[in-house]
Amino acid sequence: MKQSVYGLALxxxxxxxPVAGLMESLMIAHMHMQMPLLVxxxxxxxxxxxxxxxxxxxxxxxxxxxGILLFAIVAVYWMLPRxxxxxxxxxxxEAFKFVSLSLLCGTPLRDSWPKVGYAAKSAVIIGFTLxxxxxxxxxxxxxxxLCNNYLLLxxxxxxxxxxxxxxxxxxxxxxxxxTRHSAYE
Amino acid sequence: xxSLRPNSFATFAVLLFGIALFYWGTDGFTxxxxxxxxxxxxxxxxxxxxxxxxxxxxxxxxxxSEFEGKYVFLTFFYSACSTVCxxxxxxxxxxxxxxxxxxxxxxxxxxxxxxDPDRDDPxxxxxxxxxFDSDGETWRMAxxxxxxxxxxxxxxxxxxVIPDESGGFAHNSAFYLVDPAGTLIDVMDYTRPEEAASExxxxxxxxxxxxG
Numbered sequence: 001m002k003q004s005v006y007g008l009a010l011x012x013x014x015x016x017x018p019v020a021g022l023m024e025s026l027m028i029a030h031m032h033m034q035m036p037l038l039v040x041x042x043x044x045x046x047x048x049x050x051x052x053x054x055x056x057x058x059x060x061x062x063x064x065x066x067g068i069l070l071f072a073i074v075a076v077y078w079m080l081p082r083x084x085x086x087x088x089x090x091x092x093x094e095a096f097k098f099v100s101l102s103l104l105c106g107t108p109l110r111d112s113w114p115k116v117g118y119a120a121k122s123a124v125i126i127g128f129t130l131x132x133x134x135x136x137x138x139x140x141x142x143x144x145x146l147c148n149n150y151l152l153l154x155x156x157x158x159x160x161x162x163x164x165x166x167x168x169x170x171x172x173x174x175x176x177x178x179t180r181h182s183a184y185e
Numbered sequence: 186x187x188s189l190r191p192n193s194f195a196t197f198a199v200l201l202f203g204i205a206l207f208y209w210g211t212d213g214f215t216x217x218x219x220x221x222x223x224x225x226x227x228x229x230x231x232x233x234x235x236x237x238x239x240x241x242x243x244x245x246x247x248x249x250s251e252f253e254g255k256y257v258f259l260t261f262f263y264s265a266c267s268t269v270c271x272x273x274x275x276x277x278x279x280x281x282x283x284x285x286x287x288x289x290x291x292x293x294x295x296x297x298x299x300x301d302p303d304r305d306d307p308x309x310x311x312x313x314x315x316x317f318d319s320d321g322e323t324w325r326m327a328x329x330x331x332x333x334x335x336x337x338x339x340x341x342x343x344x345x346v347i348p349d350e351s352g353g354f355a356h357n358s359a360f361y362l363v364d365p366a367g368t369l370i371d372v373m374d375y376t377r378p379e380e381a382a383s384e385x386x387x388x389x390x391x392x393x394x395x396x397g
Contacts, residue, residue: 059191066195073203083210085219151347151355 001051007044011102014038024088027154028161035078035101042106049107057111064115067108068124074105075128079135129169136162220357223343224372232341234367237334239298239327242310249367256293258385259361260375261344263301263354264313273358276378278317280360281324283382284389290323292389300335300346301354302328342369362388 013019014037023034050057061067077083078101086093113121139159150158208214216222234249234257241247249257260277262270274297281295289295297319299305305313310326319326329335339346346356360373360381371388373381 060195062189062192066192066199069196069203070199073199073206077206077210080210080217082217082219082222089219151349 001047003044004046004048007041007047007102010037010044011041011098014041015098020094027084027150028158030084031079031158032161032165035097038098038101039075039106039109042102042104043110044106045102046107046110050111061108061111061115064112065120067112068116068120071105071109071112072124072127074100076131079131125169125173129166129173132162132166132169136160136166223357224359227343227369227372232369234363234369235334235337235341237329237338238331239296239325240307240330241325241327242307242314242321244307252294252296252363253367254365255291256365256385256389257363258293258295259342259363260297260358261300261339261342261346261356262297262358263299264305264309265301266353269356269358273375274317276375276381277324277360278319279378280382280385281319283378284385288389293385295319295324297324297326298338299326299328300339300344300356302330302332302335 014023014034020034023029078097083093083097087097088094116124136159139155139162141159142155211217212222212225216225236248238246238248239251258277258280260273262273264270277295277297281289284293297314299310305328307328310328311321314321314324314326317324329338338344342361344357346354349355358375360371360375361369362371362373362385364370371384373384375381
């Protein structure tokens with residue numbers, strides 16, 4: 001229960017206009033700090049939803065697949081260059097960003113991750129690694145500015161952010177593959 | 186064994202939501218960047234040219250009515266720009282060359298508008314135009330000195346200009362075509378001058394076919 005309060009506190013902190021303004025002024029902070037933190041706030045707040053509405057999750061998210069799908073769809077949507085521009089241009093899109101990344105992305109992830117099998121987990125991790133690598137290359141190589149609100153240099157910085165994240169995920173996968181898990185369980 | 190039926194239903198609903206979200210967010214899978222969405226919106230809205238006073242490289246001042254009855258092929262640039270604008274104006278030159286000479290100035294005027302009026306005074310524009318073989322007459326380079334008028338024009342045509350740290354600007358670029366009545370009728374990809382040229386020649390040909 002305590003962590004739900006922390007989640008809510010994080011959400012409110014992120015929504016404070018000076019904090020939001022600061023993070024959105026840098027393209028890489030917008031996508032690689034603000035957005036993941038919003039997901040994290042929803043992830044923490046999920047505990048409250050699980051305690052308060054256990055039946056809902058048991059009924060509609062039995063094997064975790066709907067939740068993981070929802071998480072992936074919303075996460076991928078916010079990687080579109082256009083979605084990021086529109087969040088800056090229209091207050092309604094900004095509100096939708098906050099609500100969707102926390103409640104439609106972080107919250108279902110929390111409930112679904114323990115429920116889905118090894119294959120689904122691998123698919124999510126590998127899928128996002130490929131996507132990050134692809135987005136990274138796109139942002140680094142694209143000769144044109146994809147976002148109207150950010151400079152080309154910032155776009156390249158974001159591209160490298162994506163690529164380093166992808167590299168870290170690959171390292172994690174290698175580490176995971178070469179660890180004897182039974183020794184730690 | 187719990188029933189999986191609501192679960193399957195939820196999966197289906199989430200997929201539908203996903204399709205709807207992406208459909209709505211990309212204007213029916215057509216615009217993945219805000220720039221392409223901007224061009225789509227412009228072509229729908231077809232704004233008319235706002236009241237603007239230009240000051241060209243010869244020091245002449247006039248409003249858009251100077252070009253009444255003619256097509257205007259427009260770009261927005263600033264002369265201190267060493268990257269995109271050079272390509273933009275260079276490609277504009279290729280479109281300019283593709284238009285039959287007898288139509289230049291009579292049916293269509295090329296106009297490069299600077300959004301950096303502080304630095305791009307007539308003398309600077311006069312120098313800059315020679316880099317691109319613009320004659321200053323059928324292809325004019327001009328600044329909009331009045332800040333409010335300039336902002337209104339940029340806003341109307343969806344040109345976003347952000348000053349960067351080194352005294353330059355980041356900006357989106359395109360070819361704009363305004364018809365003889367002053368309505369924006371086409372926004373073209375500036376990296377494809379051949380396509381833009383054939384489009385311009387086609388539109389001019391149509392006009393002639395209609396006895397215009």
